[in-house]
Amino acid sequence: MKVLVATEKPFAAVAVDSIRKVIEDAGYELELLEKYPSREELLAAVADADALIVRSDKADAEVIAAAKKLKVIVRAGAGYDNIDLAAATAAGICVENTPGQNSNAVAELVFGMAVMAARNMYDGTSGSELKEKKIGIHAFGQVGRNVARIAKGFGMEVCALDPFCPDESMKAAGVNPVHSVNELYSENSIVSIHIPATAETKGSIGYDLITSLPKGGILINTARKEVIDEEGLKKALEDRQDIRYLSDIKPDNAAELSSLFGSRVFFTPKKMGAQTSEANINAGIAAARQVVAFLKDGVDKYRVNK
Ligand SMILES: NC(=O)c1ccc[n+]([C@@H]2O[C@H](COP(=O)([O-])OP(=O)(O)OC[C@H]3O[C@@H](n4cnc5c(N)ncnc54)[C@H](O)[C@@H]3O)[C@@H](O)[C@H]2O)c1
Numbered sequence: 476m477k478v479l480v481a482t483e484k485p486f487a488a489v490a491v492d493s494i495r496k497v498i499e500d501a502g503y504e505l506e507l508l509e510k511y512p513s514r515e516e517l518l519a520a521v522a523d524a525d526a527l528i529v530r531s532d533k534a535d536a537e538v539i540a541a542a543k544k545l546k547v548i549v550r551a552g553a554g555y556d557n558i559d560l561a562a563a564t565a566a567g568i569c570v571e572n573t574p575g576q577n578s579n580a581v582a583e584l585v586f587g588m589a590v591m592a593a594r595n596m597y598d599g600t601s602g603s604e605l606k607e608k609k610i611g612i613h614a615f616g617q618v619g620r621n622v623a624r625i626a627k628g629f630g631m632e633v634c635a636l637d638p639f640c641p642d643e644s645m646k647a648a649g650v651n652p653v654h655s656v657n658e659l660y661s662e663n664s665i666v667s668i669h670i671p672a673t674a675e676t677k678g679s680i681g682y683d684l685i686t687s688l689p690k691g692g693i694l695i696n697t698a699r700k701e702v703i704d705e706e707g708l709k710k711a712l713e714d715r716q717d718i719r720y721l722s723d724i725k726p727d728n729a730a731e732l733s734s735l736f737g738s739r740v741f742f743t744p745k746k747m748g749a750q751t752s753e754a755n756i757n758a759g760i761a762a763a764r765q766v767v768a769f770l771k772d773g774v775d776k777y778r779v780n781k
Contacts, residue, residue, distance in 0.1 A: 681707025
């Protein structure tokens with residue numbers, strides 16, 4: 476059986492070595508298609524593949540139609556909006572992601588940005604400490620849980636909002652459950668966003684919520700740019716000179732915000748929450764293990780197209 480690893484942006488060499496070992500130890504053949512110059516290479520390589528591992532590569536209806544033997548696609552990472560789930564389901568292909576493999580990386584970046592904001596972007600002036608400050612975690616999933624763990628280490632008071640997570644689960648992690656988004660934003664001087672972009676959440680964080688932050692509020696977004704109402708964010712930053720916004724997912728109006736608000740806003744040049752060698756290796760190995768578990772034993776624990 477052939478496992479195709481198709482990555483326009485390749486895994487680190489050490490991750491590829493580990494993926495190869497997992498695949499070959501299981502008795503399968505690994506084909507590596509890295510930095511492919513056009514879709515034709517992908518369409519040709521996938522034609523006789525039994526399994527496909529991708530990163531941000533598009534596995535759309537055309538790719539799926541070209542993959543006559545394909546049984547499973549694993550997206551090495553959390554999001555899977557690069558895969559056409561409906562086409563895969565119609566073709567009887569299992570689609571999986573590798574949740575949690577990059578969540579510590581994202582959570583650490585949250586605190587990189589939180590400390591930077593609390594220390595006035597390292598401009599030489601006197602800042603503030605995170606200890607004993609309140610942080611509100613907007614969604615208590617894989618990343619949110621890691622943010623909570625690190626926040627406890629900083630000695631912060633931690634609360635979280637997640638309608639799909641039982642209070643007991645938060646309490647067991649030393650986190651106070653909050654049940655309204657208004658309370659989350661108005662009671663916490665730092666709010667860290669970790670909701671997925673869904674029909675319900677898109678554009679859901681706007682002027683009213685952002686201006687309800689306490690004085691000196693810091694809003695950090697490492698989730699998806701789509702969850703922010705960008706005009707609302709701009710107006711909130713205009714009306715509340717004390718608020719800061721930091722993100723590794725640039726909003727469409729990033730240049731305008733930077734020119735209007737200077738160091739009160741901060742955007743990494745590229746999305747980089749999950750850009751660590753550890754996350755890269757973890758996700759790649761997890762994807763390879765999941766492929767083997769599926770092909771050998773039909774294990775589909777992380778299936779996303781049930
Ligand atoms: N910046 C990056 O590089 C990077 C990397 C990984 C993930 N992400 C993004 O971070 C976010 C979180 O990722 P994750 O791995 O923790 O996902 P996850 O699926 O583990 O957690 C998402 C959580 O959101 C909760 N949720 C859903 N709708 C909600 C709502 N309306 N209000 C409150 N909570 C809600 C769910 O119950 C779940 O617990 C996603 O948007 C993901 O795309 C970004």
